[in-house]
Amino acid sequence: MEWDNLHELLRSLYDDMMPLAGDMAAVAKGLAGLGALFYVALKVWQALSRAEPIDVFPLLRPFALGLCIMFFPTIVLGTINAVLSPVVTGTHAILEDQVLDLNQLQQQKDQLEYEAMVRNPETAYMASDEEFDKKLDELGWSPSDVGTMAGMYMDRQAYKIEKAIKDWFRNLLEILFQAAALVIDTIRTFFLIVLSILGPIAFAISVWDGFQSTLTQWITRYVSVYLWLPVSDLFSSMLARIQSLILERDIAMLADPTYIPDTSNTVYIIFMIIGIVGYFTIPTVTGWVIQAGGAGNFTRNVNQTAMKAGNLAGAGAGSTVGNIGGKLMNK
Template sequence: MEWNNLHELLRSLYDEMLPLSADMATVAKGIAGLGALFYVALKVWQALSRAEPIDVFPLLRPFAIGLCIMFFPTIVLGTINAVMSPVVKGTNAMLENQVLDLNQLQQQKDLLEREAMLRNPETAYLVSDEEFDKKLDELGWSPSDLVAISGMYMERGMYDLKKSIRDWFRELLEVLFQASALVIDTIRTFFLIVLSILGPIAFAISVWDGFQSTLTQWLTRYISVYLWLPIADMFSSMLAKIQSLIIERDIDMLADPTYIPDTSNTVYIIFMIIGIVGYFTVPTVAGWVIQAGGAGNFMRNVNSTASKTGNIAGAGTGAVAGNIGGRLMNK
């Protein structure tokens, strides 16, 4: 599954549905025009009743909002997206560089781990068929060696079984990790589409006296939701950097000929669990950058999901730690 293609699909979906905001502009023009009529009439009547000169500058506000409604996709959305797009591209480039370095280091580490196990006579036959056949030839087929040969086959089978389970669990966590990022991106795209299509209505309602804050709230919510993807990319880049540092440390340790590698990848699994839980904190961090309200129920659901995921992750981490502890005691 190409996860990048799914993210590109969501971006294409947003671009294709963006023109629908122009259809709402027709309804919004009527609402804004009626609101402008009452707004201007009220301000003029208040000035005349107080025998004060009419201040023309505040009366220009409905006309400015009307122009934004008429050219909403280009003036409003085009301007905001053009300003925020470099932030998305910058964080995405940062993530791509970190992931590329991580993949190269992971390949180097896997090669060094195999070489380290081949150097050790006690583990060489576990990863190499040639070494396994060579050790069988050394033992021969005498009745006294049948027990040792049976033990070799059992150890080789247990090693392959544990490796298969470990790889399956690692792939499962990687799928959940990518799925968490895709959930955030999907919800972000849905919110942006709704805000974009209904944006002209929000602008039109803000013309009415007493609803001026609707315009500010729409802007803050749109920018806050738009920042979800850059923040998620920064979080992924941070995790990739941490994993790169861990792999670099393992590579330095593998340079020692006497070092026997541990192929459990426990630290990698723990950071994958942290990443899955951490993705659900992206909306909260975006709210720190720019304050936006109106998503209380969603945030409560996100916090509840993150709490449940954290409990599951804690149970899984405890099981892994218990497995490691049992192996150490057996040794």
């Protein structure tokens, strides 16, 4: 199953569990009705005790919340999701455009890099089987050329091993990068499901006098968590754009026939590590867009996990680059 299918699965899970919010409406209506009784009685008693006219407008608040509870999936969740869904759609379209350009540029760079390797007589036999056989035919099978052929075989195997190690480490970082995005999306879906199912209870509690802030806190947290996905898409599109600029520069350099390509992909590895660590800062960045409390411990744990992941990835990248550099120096 591809990564995009996993994200689609999480969105389908959210849609499938939304009807459960209606099941909590029965409990919430009883709790809100009791709260409304005490709320209206308190306000009326205060006005009568002070010999003041009764202000009817504040007394409509419990009834408005009761209507929201009765039609919670449609009125509350439907309205909020309808307002925020264009933001998700827009940022995802930006990401798809950047990723499409990145894939095209990556294929073009790989082709030009292979052509540059084949064009160089010193590296052509390592990259191409045809050039390797051609050079063996040119050497012949005289005893004086046995050492040269043995060196060619060793250089070719060393090149293949080095390329396999680079590809393996690159694939590992790409998996960690996609896994970090999936972790954020999974936690976001879990938070949204919990907030949606228990939303009627939060609305019912806000009817009680002294708990009015529960309503605003629920709305701000729901919107904040909902915006994790757009912020994640913007972060991914920014990284994809940076990689596209790097690939465009490499393609321009590979257009020079005298240029010898560097296959270490160090810059690409560095940006992958930045992306892995950066994904776990998305909850903090979203908190700057809309202020929502209650996620302090989660953000702290996420930042600690990101630091550990970054240290491990950085150590792995350093050792890999160091080993490759050592091999090149030995050659």
